[in-house]
Amino acid sequence: MNIAINGAKVTNVTIEMFYEDFLPENLKYLKGMFEGKAKELYVLVSNEQSIEYKVFVGLGKEKDLTQELVRNAVAKAAKRVKELNLEGASLQLCKSSILSEAQIIEAMVDAIELGLYAFDKYKTDKKECNTLEFSIAGVTDVEVANRCVEERKHIAAGINTARNIINEPSNVLYPETLAEIVQACGKQYGFEVEVLEGEALHALGMHAMLTVGNGSVHKPRLIVMRHKNGGEQETLGLVGKGLTCDTGGYSLKSNDSMYYQKTDMSGAASVLGTMIALGQNKIHKNVIGVIPACENVVSGCSYKVGDVVTTMAGKTVQVLNTDAEGRLALADALTYIIEKEKVSKVIDLATLTGVAGVTFGNVYTAAISNHDDFYNTFLSAAEDAEEKFWRLPTDARYREWINSDVADLKNTGAAGGGTITAAMFLQEFVQELPWIHLDIAATACVDPAVRDYEYRGGTGVAIRTLYELITK
Numbered sequence: 479m480n481i482a483i484n485g486a487k488v489t490n491v492t493i494e495m496f497y498e499d500f501l502p503e504n505l506k507y508l509k510g511m512f513e514g515k516a517k518e519l520y521v522l523v524s525n526e527q528s529i530e531y532k533v534f535v536g537l538g539k540e541k542d543l544t545q546e547l548v549r550n551a552v553a554k555a556a557k558r559v560k561e562l563n564l565e566g567a568s569l570q571l572c573k574s575s576i577l578s579e580a581q582i583i584e585a586m587v588d589a590i591e592l593g594l595y596a597f598d599k600y601k602t603d604k605k606e607c608n609t610l611e612f613s614i615a616g617v618t619d620v621e622v623a624n625r626c627v628e629e630r631k632h633i634a635a636g637i638n639t640a641r642n643i644i645n646e647p648s649n650v651l652y653p654e655t656l657a658e659i660v661q662a663c664g665k666q667y668g669f670e671v672e673v674l675e676g677e678a679l680h681a682l683g684m685h686a687m688l689t690v691g692n693g694s695v696h697k698p699r700l701i702v703m704r705h706k707n708g709g710e711q712e713t714l715g716l717v718g719k720g721l722t723c724d725t726g727g728y729s730l731k732s733n734d735s736m737y738y739q740k741t742d743m744s745g746a747a748s749v750l751g752t753m754i755a756l757g758q759n760k761i762h763k764n765v766i767g768v769i770p771a772c773e774n775v776v777s778g779c780s781y782k783v784g785d786v787v788t789t790m791a792g793k794t795v796q797v798l799n800t801d802a803e804g805r806l807a808l809a810d811a812l813t814y815i816i817e818k819e820k821v822s823k824v825i826d827l828a829t830l831t832g833v834a835g836v837t838f839g840n841v842y843t844a845a846i847s848n849h850d851d852f853y854n855t856f857l858s859a860a861e862d863a864e865e866k867f868w869r870l871p872t873d874a875r876y877r878e879w880i881n882s883d884v885a886d887l888k889n890t891g892a893a894g895g896g897t898i899t900a901a902m903f904l905q906e907f908v909q910e911l912p913w914i915h916l917d918i919a920a921t922a923c924v925d926p927a928v929r930d931y932e933y934r935g936g937t938g939v940a941i942r943t944l945y946e947l948i949t950k
């Protein structure tokens with residue numbers, strides 16, 4: 479979308495935000511229809527000389543303002559403008575004692591760029607939608623505002639790319655095509671990409687990852703993204719689970735639980751989205767992203783329950799459930815990023831356990847960490863980005879549950895504690911580096927959309943937080 483500062487291309491459509499405790503006298507006659515409460519929207523159409531549309535959205539109480547409220551309010555308004563087939567709108571900046579002008583603009587840009595996203599490429603009867611023109615009026619510092627618009631648009635481009643690939647079905651998106659997309663993104667947005675496959679992965683000893691993907695005709699790829707723009711600074715590693723489809727393998731999922739498993743590469747999508755934001759904004763940091771991309775399906779070459787595999791780290795794993803495949807692929811990706819890319823801290827993102835959603839629903843992402851300082855820094859970035867994470871404990875007793883009688887580890891724990899035992903399995907492969915694991919199984923996708931700036935399907939969860947963590 480085009481977003482201009484203090485420009486006015488579209489003059490007959492305005493979006494205005496109001497607080498319920500500062501509602502102007504001349505709007506009080508709308509009582510019962512629009513009172514400035516959060517989530518309220520009212521469209522006033524006047525027809526004096528020419529038709530004018532005023533879209534009013536509510537923010538609630540002035541002292542309770544958050545960027546999230548602005549994001550939701552403006553997204554709701556922008557969607558209405560699109561539904562009404564209007565060309566765009568002029569947005570009036572709201573005054574706030576809580577948020578700075580820049581923070582309000584940030585949220586407005588998020589709202590427009592994310593709120594108007596749609597995944598309708600497979601609809602043959604869709605009507606073509608033009609790029610809408612928006613302008614933000616009433617800005618005092620135009621230079622800061624313009625920089626803000628650019629930066630947030632680039633972050634939103636990362637999120638929207640993540641959403642696109644999450645929403646892509648697995649007959650279109652498989653390891654090879656995912657690698658091609660990442661390569662194209664690297665060229666377009668400015669980061670280096672290397673793709674490893676076949677013999678190269680064997681030579682590295684990445685047998686756990688290779689085993690998971692072996693059943694498919696679409697063989698695994700290890701996708702490595704490098705954003706090296708931070709000179710001598712330390713390197714952060716991001717690992718994203720990239721299962722382009724997880725049928726469960728021989729531990730086959732039911733039809734209903736298989737439906738959304740084309741999204742089992744959402745961790746990969748969030749890592750890619752973050753790299754796009756960093757690349758486009760030319761951030762002066764060193765970040766490496768690694769995606770183990772595999773497809774977990776059934777064939778004569780698939781791995782089976784009872785198999786024992788040797789990981790890149792040399793540890794052996796007994797497979798008790800072929801549907802607990804994510805941790806196997808991630809174990810090798812973690813070893814790779816630590817040993818070959820020399821990162822000094824690592825964060826992994828994975829749609830790892832369905833039970834994460836049993837505890838938190840789609841409100842909080844489950845987190846596990848072996849390092850209090852690193853986790854607290856992450857959490858404060860999450861607070862700034864207004865994304866929600868909740869840390870679960872690790873404990874030696876949970877660790878006992880993944881001991882195997884046959885091998886060093888087994889890939890499922892006892893009944894209960896599934897999100898924790900999955901994370902503690904990964905912890906075995908982080909070599910004591912500061913590490914955070916994000917189990918995004920329940921937050922990577924929404925159906926239906928919960929927030930006004932969301933769209934059914936992929937969310938690009940954690941991208942805003944990771945960007946905040948890396949840049950601040």
Ligand code: BES
Binds near residue numbers: 919
């Ligand atoms: N990809 C799934 C987890 C998942 C479930 C993501 C639902 C999104 C929605 C993962 O590979 C899986 O199947 N995990 C198993 C682990 C179990 C076998 C220990 C699960 O959650 O049931």
Ligand code: ZN
Binds near residue numbers: 801803
């Ligand atoms: Zn699985």
Ligand code: ZN
Binds near residue numbers: 742801830
């Ligand atoms: Zn999976």
